[in-house]
Amino acid sequence: MKKFTAFLFAIMLTATVAQAQTAIRVDGSTTVLPAMQKMVEAYMKANSGVNITVSGGGSGNGIKAIIDGTTNIAMSSREMKDKELEAAKEKGNVVKPMVIAMDALAPIVNPANPVADLKVEQLRDMFSGKIKNWKEVGGEDKEIVLISRDTSSGTYEAWQELVMGKDKVYPGALLQASSGAVLQVVSKNKAAIAYDGYAYVDKTVKALKVNGVTGSEATVADKSYPVSRPLFIIVPEKASPEVMKFVDFIMSPAGGQKIIAEVGYFPVKK
């Protein structure tokens, strides 16, 4: 019995020690995830008493968690819907979405493809299956091979919203499960067109101009590049000082914003 009490006491002791350490939970979008992981690493290195756990369950899951109050910071690659903002208010968790970075989506083709510039309308008609041949948009006489991300991907949703509007992606498009797979397929297929976040685009593929504009930090900032989206973190209005300190780090030009640029997104503060 004595042993058992000692055991209980030991557990309680460890529990109090663990509480003395700040624990922060971050959950949400897999698009924001790679940048967030690097920021967390850097932050934890500088602040030894802080323990941050990050998981990427998708934007929807992150937002749900912050509404329910089960996470401290949510990552999202889309804006919160009105319904979600209301739900948060009802539960007494007023939340504040903050733009932490901009992401540009690029239409990508094989480097051997002569087409270099497409209009948003052309992209829409290609992806909805109305334009079927490259020669209709100034390319070679070849059937267009459409590559898309899976319907549940945040990148797919962004493309749907920014380019497709009310049209739907043609069901004959080849759906790929990851950004890496998209690049792999496009680099091997001369007639393929796909889309991917600028952070993922590499030398094996060619990023196209849209409406004559190349995606870059400047063109995204002045909104002349049409296919860009903000990336968010969402924090409760009544967040603890420890959480706010980490948020400040994310927004600081020398800290989080520098890491965002390194990962390939465009920072919002310089």
Next chain:
Amino acid sequence: MAISRKLKDDLIRNLFLVTAMTSIIALGLIMVYLFLEGAPIFEHVSVGGFLFGNFWYPTADPPEFGILPMIAASIAVTIFSSIIAIPLGVMTALYLAEIATPRMRGIFKPLVELLAALPSVVIGFFGMVVVAPFLQETFDLNTGLNLLNASLMLAFMSVPTICSVSEDAIYAVPRELKEASLALGATHWETIRRVILPSSLSGVSTAIILGMSRAIGETMVVLMVAGGAAMIPTSIFSPLRPMPSSIAAEMAEAPFRSDHYHALFAIGVVLFLFTLVFNIIAQHIAEKHKQVGAATL
């Protein structure tokens, strides 16, 4: 204290009973969970609309949940991979069991079994980077990620299963049967075709069904090389999207307990029913062609 013989027997019997029950209960619970999580989708779409709907837009507004293209894709890859894998697997098994010298058998059998140990992601990667560009260039296609590529890779995966299970069945055919046939003047080939193959049919068909189950349930390979287009395939060069690849690709991003989530579970139910039917057929065939002992004097 000596444990009585009876008590020892009882103990062992109960131990086995408990172990067996554990796995059966676990399986039962998984099944119940699958059905419970899949059922809510049918509040939004009818069973007919789900099974025979042509469009899969789970995140559109309003969403569409039709899985006919995926069912067609699963059936197509299973049929085509079987066409490739069954003759290859069974013939390799016959060679190993009947024709090969013991030395050759000693070399080839472990090799085939080693093939079964290849992780599916490796086979998928091979199909994606090597076979796809090859098919695309050879046949001048839009894409090498298609039904043919998926069937080839799946066949590649099911050949070892089919081969090693049928080889065991063929090898287990009683020697008396073979000797009797040869003694009657039949050639080796006639003996294989008329005696050995029929009498091992139960085992061989089990092997085939096992191989086909592997093909229909395989996720990684079809996710990587089938192309992923949710359309009913029209030729062996069509890209397609079998059921397992949809579940694997979308589950991670589908919000918990959303319609999309329930729809993916419902696909799992359909897939489960498919493999169940397969296994019932296998049982039936195995029962029908059961080898009932050699007639020795």
